[in-house]
Amino acid sequence: MKKLSLLLLIAALSVMTACSSTNKADTAETNTTSNETKEANTAEATSKVYSLENDGVDQALFTEALSQFPTTVPERIVTTSVPLTEMLQILGITPVGVPTSKNPIPAEFDAVERIGSPMAPDLEVVTKLKPDLLLGAESLRSSLDKSMEGMKLDKAYLSTESFDDLKLSLKVLGTYFKKTDEMNATLTKILEKENELAKLAEGKKAPSVMLVIGTSDSFMVMSEKSYLGSLVKKVNADNIATSVLKVTDTYSPINMENVVAADPDIILVLASGDHGASKDMFEKEVAKNSTWTKLSAYKNDKVHILDYSVFGVTSILNAENALTEISKYFYE
Known part of the structure; x- marks a missing residue:
């Protein structure tokens, strides 16, 4: 009987030792994976620092x-x-x-x-x-x-x-x-601005935004394929046209039911009298359709009218200024 008890005790200790070893191995593996993830994230963050050698051009x-x-x-x-x-x-x-x-x-x-x-x-x-x-x-x-x-x-x-x-x-x-010297002088300024904005966005939750442009008789939502959309992407904001509304075209008709469900934090309206969409026209649109007033952006006074000459026309001469101006709506 004593021999049987001794054998059972030895068996139990063996099982406990094996479990302990397994737990240590699992813990070590988890720690390794965690460290690898941190290293990967660090590498990814580093890769986002732009320079002439890493300018982000495909x-x-x-x-x-x-x-x-x-x-x-x-x-x-x-x-x-x-x-x-x-x-x-x-x-x-x-x-x-x-x-x-x-x-x-x-x-x-x-x-x-x-x-x-x-x-x-x-x-x-x-x-x-x-x-x-x-x-x-x-x-x-x-x-x-x-x-x-x-x-x-x-x-x-x-x-x-x-x-x-x-x-x-x-x-x-x-x-x-x-003309690399002239090219690099301009690229350097733009890349420095991109790095500045990335630093500004560090540790901050990206706000959601809806980009709107008007025609002579209606308003449309803009995806990140538009110039304004590409600027917004650079400041790490969440364009609901892409993330929630899932639009594929540069400009798409507005479905207010879907917009209310998405409820963007900020609405940016690209206004231009030459293109049929002035500030007054947007205000008339809101008066005509009270659904706009249900949005958080409207209630929190986060609907901004943008200058078409700055944000509606692609311009390498104005790109640095456009990035500076757009960031003010999100991080200042």
Whole structure:
């Protein structure tokens, strides 16, 4: 009987020892996983610190865009895009033709020939200028190809729709034309501003926001594909168009029932009399549809009317200022 008791005791101790070893192993594994997660988070945070070596530009898109340009660097350039015209000015490159536009062209190019609409330039004027490269916006590629059909002319198209598009296109042009000093001077300021905003957002809960733009007869919600949406993304705010409403287009009709359910903290309204949406028009919209007054943003006086000239027009010259201004609505 004593031998049996002794055997049972030994068996019990063995089981306890085994369990203890297992628990220690589990604890060690958990600690290792936790440390690995912390290291991964630290690495991710570090990767978000922008510099000229880590500028956030998609390398594949950069290479693809650069591959469009002719091997021989052209001397006579016409551009149909205001944002790209600004970039040429920054790089110290004077084109022989620039677009006719309501949006401001750099004063340095006041004497440069106007070639007409960004979508359909005047072929007679373009032909007279004898360009060896046409530089246009990617969003208008099909329209420009059609309007310039039959004309022997190298063309290159660059994206200018979002904040990241502007960085990409400036880097492409600066690299191709070997204007890296001028390019880096502008990129450095923008990257420093991005880092400043990331630091400002550290440890703070990202507020939710709805971006609204008006037409002559209605208002629409904007996704992060819009220029304003891309700026909001940079300040780490939660755009409900993407996170809650799940819209896929740049501009989508507003479904107020879904908006009430999302209940954004902030509403930013892009107003422009030229585009049919003034501050007065939005106030009339609210008076017409009382659902707006049920939103927390409305109750807390967090509905802000934005200047279209700052937030509605993509501009590399104004990008730093636009980031500064947009951050005030979220973190000040």
